[in-house]
Amino acid sequence: xxxxxxxxxxxxxxxxxxxxxxxxxxxxxxxxxxxxxxxxxxxxxxxxxxxxxxxxxxxxxxxxxxxxxxxxxxxxxxxxxxxxxxxxxxxxxxxxxxxxxxxxxxxxxxxxxxxxxxxxxxxxxxxxxxxxxxxxxxxxxxxxxxxxxxxxxxxxxxxxxxxxxxxxxxxxxxxxxxxxxxxxxxxxxxxxxxxxxxxxxxxxxxxxxxxxxxxxxxxxxxxxxxxxxxxxxxxxxxxxxxxxxxxxxxxxxxxxxxxxxxxxxxxxxxxxxxxxxxxxxxxxxxxxxxxxxxxxxxxxxxxxxxxxxxxxxxxxxxxxxxxxxxxxxxxxxxxxxxxxxxxxxxxxxxxxxxxxxxxxxxxxxxxxxxxxxxxxxxxxxxxxxxxxxxxxxxxxxxxxxxxxxxxxxxxxxxxxxxxxxxxxxxxxxxxxxxxxxxxxxxxxxxxxxxxxxxxxxxxxxxxxxxxxxxxxxxxxxxxxxxxxxxxxxxxxxxxxxxxxxxxxxxxxxxxxxxxxxxxxxxxxx
Amino acid sequence: xxxxxxxxxxxxxxxxxxxxxxxxxxxxxxxxxxxxxxxxxxxxxxxxxxxxxxxxxxxxxxxxxxxxxxxxxxxxxxxxxxxxxxxxxxxxxxxxxxxxxxxxxxxxxxxxxxxxxxxx
Numbered sequence: 247x248x249x250x251x252x253x254x255x256x257x258x259x260x261x262x263x264x265x266x267x268x269x270x271x272x273x274x275x276x277x278x279x280x281x282x283x284x285x286x287x288x289x290x291x292x293x294x295x296x297x298x299x300x301x302x303x304x305x306x307x308x309x310x311x312x313x314x315x316x317x318x319x320x321x322x323x324x325x326x327x328x329x330x331x332x333x334x335x336x337x338x339x340x341x342x343x344x345x346x347x348x349x350x351x352x353x354x355x356x357x358x359x360x361x362x363x364x365x366x367x368x369x370x371x372x373x374x375x376x377x378x379x380x381x382x383x384x385x386x387x388x389x390x391x392x393x394x395x396x397x398x399x400x401x402x403x404x405x406x407x408x409x410x411x412x413x414x415x416x417x418x419x420x421x422x423x424x425x426x427x428x429x430x431x432x433x434x435x436x437x438x439x440x441x442x443x444x445x446x447x448x449x450x451x452x453x454x455x456x457x458x459x460x461x462x463x464x465x466x467x468x469x470x471x472x473x474x475x476x477x478x479x480x481x482x483x484x485x486x487x488x489x490x491x492x493x494x495x496x497x498x499x500x501x502x503x504x505x506x507x508x509x510x511x512x513x514x515x516x517x518x519x520x521x522x523x524x525x526x527x528x529x530x531x532x533x534x535x536x537x538x539x540x541x542x543x544x545x546x547x548x549x550x551x552x553x554x555x556x557x558x559x560x561x562x563x564x565x566x567x568x569x570x571x572x573x574x575x576x577x578x579x580x581x582x583x584x585x586x587x588x589x590x591x592x593x594x595x596x597x598x599x600x601x602x603x604x605x606x607x608x609x610x611x612x613x614x615x616x617x618x619x620x621x622x623x624x625x626x627x628x629x630x631x632x633x634x635x636x637x638x639x640x641x642x643x644x645x646x647x648x649x650x651x652x653x654x655x656x657x658x659x660x661x662x663x664x665x666x667x668x669x670x671x672x673x674x675x676x677x678x679x680x681x682x683x684x685x686x687x688x689x690x691x692x693x694x695x696x697x698x699x700x701x702x703x704x705x706x707x708x709x710x711x712x713x714x715x716x717x718x719x720x721x722x723x724x725x726x727x728x729x730x731x732x733x734x735x736x737x738x739x740x741x742x743x744x745x746x747x748x749x750x751x752x753x754x755x756x757x758x759x760x761x762x763x764x765x766x767x768x769x770x771x
Numbered sequence: 772x773x774x775x776x777x778x779x780x781x782x783x784x785x786x787x788x789x790x791x792x793x794x795x796x797x798x799x800x801x802x803x804x805x806x807x808x809x810x811x812x813x814x815x816x817x818x819x820x821x822x823x824x825x826x827x828x829x830x831x832x833x834x835x836x837x838x839x840x841x842x843x844x845x846x847x848x849x850x851x852x853x854x855x856x857x858x859x860x861x862x863x864x865x866x867x868x869x870x871x872x873x874x875x876x877x878x879x880x881x882x883x884x885x886x887x888x889x890x891x
Contacts, residue, residue, distance in 0.1 A: 256854050257854040257855075258854055277828070281832065286832075286835055286836070286839065289835050290831045290832050290835050293811065293831045293834070293835070293857065294828060294831050296811075296854055296856075296857070297811060297812070297827065297831070299854060300812060300854075323826075324826070324827050325826060325827050325828040326825065326826020326827060326828040326829060327826075327828075328828075330825065330826045330828065330829070331826070331828050331829050331832065
């Protein structure tokens, strides 16, 4: 039993056995290489294909046009190999094909005949003259190393790289000499051309100065620019591929995995923040997912475009640029629009502001001086990230994330004879009611030991609460004639306490201050 | 004599033959086409019988080149079996060219004959 393909040669449909197909394809590639890619070469090839079709029809028995390997071999014998023609062709013809040969270049296609999924590895294999199996193994390895980014790259190539549909494309896919060598060769040739032009210019200067020399100088400049351009195009293409791929890699990993693989790479953007976790402190998880998809598209499409343009510059494959470009721009705009809508709706959560105030009388009739001290920083060792947005801090305690905010301490004159502490918790919310609820959920603690007060440096957001611009301000009410001592540590939470001498916060600590009718005054020792 | 000719490498004989054929192949193609339009297979069978060509692939580049120079033109004709066929025919300039080739071929044959006669 033999597998057969259905092929169309010059308008006639044949069933061809697999081995016969391989031989025929190789033969046609050889011919195509021999005759070159020009109009003439294409015409000759079309004529030869027509003749091969005729030979197949003559040799096939019955109504079934099944082509066997014997039939292909006998057809090739009748038509002859390129080596046979070379002997019989005129010398002019030989040089003609030679110059054409240097212009031929390989293009990247997906190989529909050697495919497992989309034919990308098969096509790359043809392009690099490698066994696709090796590429597939590399791809699977990359899949594990990059955690899925390689899969995305595969999808991009699947979409972007066209399938080799007809014979001509299949020929372009493999036939010609390979890549780096080829590029090097063509660059060398152009350098040679440039040298020749330069020589021509020098010669012409000795013979006739003036116009001819200028023309030749133009030629030299032109070839020089051409060489530079080609090198530049390849360099730019490779850079685009590398940065696009690494950018995507870093981007995806920060979106999904939570840390960037590519932190060490200097040239690319490598966020160290786990974006989803980070955003969860601000908005609901559902919105986060939706917003992240939008952000992913917003940032991902330019990176994809980089990758796409880069591979196009290097591999020169043909695509429907308008369609791909318009799709990319369209999807990008939709993502932008959705993100704006989501952001605006999220902003609604910050619309109203409200606060609750608790006050506590300090029952310390005897004490003349109240010592204000900073409580122990329980979260110093837990601080997860070194970032602050509007005094927000994240710590992980026993596997749970705790959101912390800095408090603010002020000192004012009391209206009565008692020390008092006012703790004002404020927040924003959808409406005043919501803002008040959020405010009430804020947890803040301070401790009293005799005449000493210990203030926690942070307040904690209620469990499951999102950041809504919460604030806690502490006001110490000091009755006239009594004093407070500000401990050195307190500098962290005090902020511009009014006093008669206009002393800076930093200079106020470590001293005792007396409340006098005119205001807080430094106690004279 | 015989011993000597045996020592000539086969490649060289083939090469010389090919060189000779090459020179007159265009002339022969035009000759075959003189008078009536033919399609590639007819031209080939004519030339193959006369052992002017060994492999058919040689013919197509020549036909295309002659056509591009303007000596030949072609038209498509439907065929009862298989795809439509390309029928080649001589153009006016092709006929003129053929006339010139015929003249120089005559001169060549004469020249060779003379050289042979002188030697004999």
